[in-house]
Amino acid sequence: MRCCEVRGRVCVAEEIAFLVSRGIPVMGHVGLMPQHFNQLGGYKCQGKTDSSRQHIKDGAKAVCEAGAFCVVLECVSASLAAELTQELPVPTIGIGASNACDGQILVIDDMLGQSSRYPKFVKRFADLEQTIKDAVVDYVREVKCGEFPGDLRNASTGSCNALTIEFDATGCCGYEPHYGSK
Numbered sequence: 001m002r003c004c005e006v007r008g009r010v011c012v013a014e015e016i017a018f019l020v021s022r023g024i025p026v027m028g029h030v031g032l033m034p035q036h037f038n039q040l041g042g043y044k045c046q047g048k049t050d051s052s053r054q055h056i057k058d059g060a061k062a063v064c065e066a067g068a069f070c071v072v073l074e075c076v077s078a079s080l081a082a083e084l085t086q087e088l089p090v091p092t093i094g095i096g097a098s099n100a101c102d103g104q105i106l107v108i109d110d111m112l113g114q115s116s117r118y119p120k121f122v123k124r125f126a127d128l129e130q131t132i133k134d135a136v137v138d139y140v141r142e143v144k145c146g147e148f149p150g151d152l153r154n155a156s157t158g159s160c161n162a163l164t165i166e167f168d169a170t171g172c173c174g175y176e177p178h179y180g181s182k
């Protein structure tokens with residue numbers, strides 16, 4: 001789905017209502033907003049005090065009243081996420097905000113293990129960084145010792161490259177590499 005995400009609380013309700021009135025679906029976003037890193041004092045869990053908790057709740061409600069179709073909760077406490085998920089009329093999508101939310105976000109580079117820094121809530125479901133490093137180290141080693149490219153990987157003699165790609169049923173756009181003699 002194509003939509004627009006608007007980050008902020010009560011102060012962005014007017015902008016959300018404007019976009020929604022023109023037919024643009026808007027996703028709200030409360031809690032940690034990385035764009036407000038300086039005002040928030042870092043990438044910290046939000047809603048720890050009663051007043052900031054209330055502030056986030058008021059904001060999330062205003063965002064819904066303005067017409068957002070869902071609200072992202074970023075790094076809010078589990079109990080606040082549970083309350084908002086109960087109280088808001090639209091689905092909540094959490095990131096670092098517990099499993100109380102209706103849906104979840106995880107940055108793809110984080111879950112695949114390809115980021116340079118990891119927020120503490122991330123689970124790495126794969127370690128692509130290590131996989132890529134291992135592949136590159138193997139490649140460099142094989143090039144240095146002459147193992148790659150061997151005869152089999154040589155375009156003019158190789159047999160394993162006997163590849164034909166046809167882009168449509170008639171083959172008129174087919175790509176047929178020329179192997180063998182030049």
Ligand SMILES: Nc1nc(=O)c2c([nH]1)NC[C@@H]1CN(c3ccc(C(=O)N[C@@H](CCC(=O)O)C(=O)O)cc3)CN21
Pocket residue numbers: 032034042043044045075096107109110115117118119120121
């Ligand atoms: N790759 C990536 N993944 C993300 O999820 C992400 C970004 N980048 N960039 C923008 C924000 C920043 N995010 C973060 C980053 C770190 C924490 C984190 O671990 N915070 C610590 C406290 C850090 C502090 O005190 O300064 C915590 O205990 O919650 C949380 C959210 C989430 N977002």
Ligand SMILES: CC(C)C(=O)C(=O)O
Pocket residue numbers: 034072074095105107
């Ligand atoms: C939802 C998260 C990943 C995000 O967009 C951000 O923190 O900037």
